[in-house]
Amino acid sequence: MIQQFADWLIYSLCGLDPATGIGTALNFFVYDSLKIIFLLFLISIIMGIVNAYFPIERLRNYLQSHRLFGLQYLFASLFGAITPFCSCSSIPLFIGFVKGGLPLGVTFAFLITSPLVNEVAVAMFLGAFGVKATAVYVISGIVLGTLGGMVLGCFHLDHLLSAWVRQIQAMSSHQAGEWEAEKVSFGHRLPSIIAEAWRIVRGVLVYVLIGIGIGAAMHGFVPEGFFESYLARDNWYAVPAAVVLAVPMYANAAGIVPVVQVFVAKGVPLGTAIAFMMAVVGLSLPEATLLKKVMTWRLIAIFFGTVAAFIILSGYIFNLII
Amino acid sequence: MKQIKVLVSSCKCNQKFASLVEQVVKDNGIDAQVERVSDMMEIMQHDVMSLPALVVDGKVVAKGAKNEAELLAILK
Numbered sequence: 001m002i003q004q005f006a007d008w009l010i011y012s013l014c015g016l017d018p019a020t021g022i023g024t025a026l027n028f029f030v031y032d033s034l035k036i037i038f039l040l041f042l043i044s045i046i047m048g049i050v051n052a053y054f055p056i057e058r059l060r061n062y063l064q065s066h067r068l069f070g071l072q073y074l075f076a077s078l079f080g081a082i083t084p085f086c087s088c089s090s091i092p093l094f095i096g097f098v099k100g101g102l103p104l105g106v107t108f109a110f111l112i113t114s115p116l117v118n119e120v121a122v123a124m125f126l127g128a129f130g131v132k133a134t135a136v137y138v139i140s141g142i143v144l145g146t147l148g149g150m151v152l153g154c155f156h157l158d159h160l161l162s163a164w165v166r167q168i169q170a171m172s173s174h175q176a177g178e179w180e181a182e183k184v185s186f187g188h189r190l191p192s193i194i195a196e197a198w199r200i201v202r203g204v205l206v207y208v209l210i211g212i213g214i215g216a217a218m219h220g221f222v223p224e225g226f227f228e229s230y231l232a233r234d235n236w237y238a239v240p241a242a243v244v245l246a247v248p249m250y251a252n253a254a255g256i257v258p259v260v261q262v263f264v265a266k267g268v269p270l271g272t273a274i275a276f277m278m279a280v281v282g283l284s285l286p287e288a289t290l291l292k293k294v295m296t297w298r299l300i301a302i303f304f305g306t307v308a309a310f311i312i313l314s315g316y317i318f319n320l321i322i
Numbered sequence: 323m324k325q326i327k328v329l330v331s332s333c334k335c336n337q338k339f340a341s342l343v344e345q346v347v348k349d350n351g352i353d354a355q356v357e358r359v360s361d362m363m364e365i366m367q368h369d370v371m372s373l374p375a376l377v378v379d380g381k382v383v384a385k386g387a388k389n390e391a392e393l394l395a396i397l398k
Contacts, residue, residue, distance in 0.1 A: 011336070055385075089372045091331070091362060094337050096371035195389055293362065298325070 002038075006031035025220030028257050032127065032212045032258060037201060039256075040208070045198035047119045050082050056093065073109045073153070077145035079317035080098050080113030081138065088115075090287065094294050097167060101172035105153020106152055112307055113145030116282040120204055124257035125277075129264070133290075136318065137274055142168045142276075144310050152306055160299035207255035215258030222266055239274050239315035243308055246279030271318025324354035326397070327377040338389045339374045346393045354378075354397070365367045 008028050010016050016023035059079045063072050090111065097107040117138050125134045158169065249256070260273045288300050295303070328343050330336035340358050347354050359365060359377075362383055368375065376384040376396065383396050 041372070060371070063381065089331070092365060092373055093371050095362070095366050098370075099366065164363070192389070192392060196387070 002034050003031055007033070014274045023220075025216045028219045029212055032215070033209060034211070036124060036127040036208055036258075037205070038126045040120060040204070041197055041201050043126075044200045045194060046241055047082060048193035048196050052193060054082070054095075056083055060096060063102055063106060064100050070150075072103075073146045074142075076106045076149060077113040077142050080110040080145055081117035081142055082222070083114060089294055090290055091197040094119050094164065094291075095168060096303055097296075098161075098169050100245055101169075101170050104158055105149045105151075105163075106312035107149075108152045108303065109145045109149025112148045112282065113141055116145065117286070119200065119259070120254050120280070121277070122146050122317045124208075124254060128257050128261035129270070133270060133274070136322065137277070139313050140274075140318075141278065141282075144307070144314060147186070148310055152303065155302065157299055157302060160187040160296045160302070162294050162296065165234040165294045166217045171309040194204075204254040208258075211255035211258040215262045218262040219265065222262070238269075239275050239319070240312050241278040242272050243315065244314050246276045247283045247308065248285055249280050249306070269319050270322050271315045271320075274318055275311050275315025278314070279308065282311065283307055289298070324352070324397075325379050326356045328356065329359050329368060329370060329375040329377060330372060331373050332360060333370050335387065336346060336374045342390065343376065343393060343397075345392060347395060350398075352397055355359045 004216050007018075010023060010027040011018055014026070018024065018027070024306075056079070057067065059075075063075060066072075068075065093114075094107060094111065095112065098104075104318060110233065115225055122134060122138060125137050129137075158166070260277055264270055283304050288304065291300050326343065326347065328340040330340050340356075344356050344375055346352070349358055365373070365375075368377055370382060370384050370385055374387060376388075377394075378397070386393075390398070
């Protein structure tokens with residue numbers, strides 16, 4: 001339906017020829033923008049509803065008060081996926097976990113998955129690559145957080161936290177706080193959930209449009225198979241190169257997916273593209289500087305190094321199986 | 323007179339929220355003093371894990387951004 005509207009608007013109303021570069025580019029732009037904005041709005045609402053019933057405090061109390069025999073990493077990672085992530089909240093979140101006496105590994109599991117699998121990334125992925133690739137992305141993001149948290153937990157890195165965080169850790173209590181459910185009916189809650197979803201859409205709208213704009217231009221003018229020669233499947237260094245290139249980039253998922261989509265359409269293997277995406281949203285320099293408040297540089301380097309290694313590994317695996 | 327603390331980080335969305343709180347208090351003649359708190363140690367004393375958050379007379383009353391109508395309902 002959206003495609004028909006885009007066809008009608010560009011080819012019939014504006015009278016552009018589908019065979020020209022500008023025609024294809026504009027059509028792609030209109031179609032992709034509408035589709036992605038719609039998906040983003042929808043997924044933000046769904047995540048908002050989930051979050052209204054499972055706020056982060058509830059997760060922390062659950063993890064504190066239950067023996068989970070290793071499953072706590074998976075749980076932390078799963079919850080990281082469904083909580084909306086704003087990098088502004090990463091520090092209070094981190095401290096909140098430490099204060100609750102949760103092991104550092106579990107905290108890391110959450111911290112890895114939370115930016116990696118968020119509503120914006122999922123909506124953009126769904127719009128650009130379809131259900132199957134999105135499922136692969138989400139599941140591998142959760143697995144990556146779980147494994148990353150476990151591995152980092154094994155390293156016993158607590159002494160590399162900032163001094164004041166270690167003080168908090170020493171005073172931490174394992175006693176779970178009382179979690180008070182807000183007794184607000186669903187009907188009363190929905191308007192604010194929708195308003196919040198709209199706020200998310202509005203917040204990234206500019207990036208989405210810029211990203212799709214660049215993507216559309218490339219879509220219309222870059223020939224098929226253009227990137228194949230550089231980033232082809234049998235190039236062993238393509239995946240690590242994509243990851244290393246991605247870390248300093250701080251485009252949020254919104255801006256980068258439409259561009260990556262075109263890369264894939266023009267011959268870059270999907271595994272390489274997913275690895276690139278994960279590195280862009282999951283690891284960024286601004287995030288590192290934020291984390292500096294609670295960690296030493298050494299810990300940040302170990303954290304980033306471990307996650308990057310896992311992303312590279314999953315990139316290779318995707319290229320093998322997809 | 324109420325003591326309102328807005329717990330914020332330095333990011334843009336948080337600062338916008340703090341300005342909105344100040345605006346709502348001013349526009350509706352609410353008898354309150356609004357203060358922005360961005361010191362992490364102080365924020366953690368209130369045991370919040372998501373920012374921005376709103377503290378009235380030492381009690382956390384809201385977590386996450388709210389719009390004008392919601393703020394008014396909370397602060398009135």
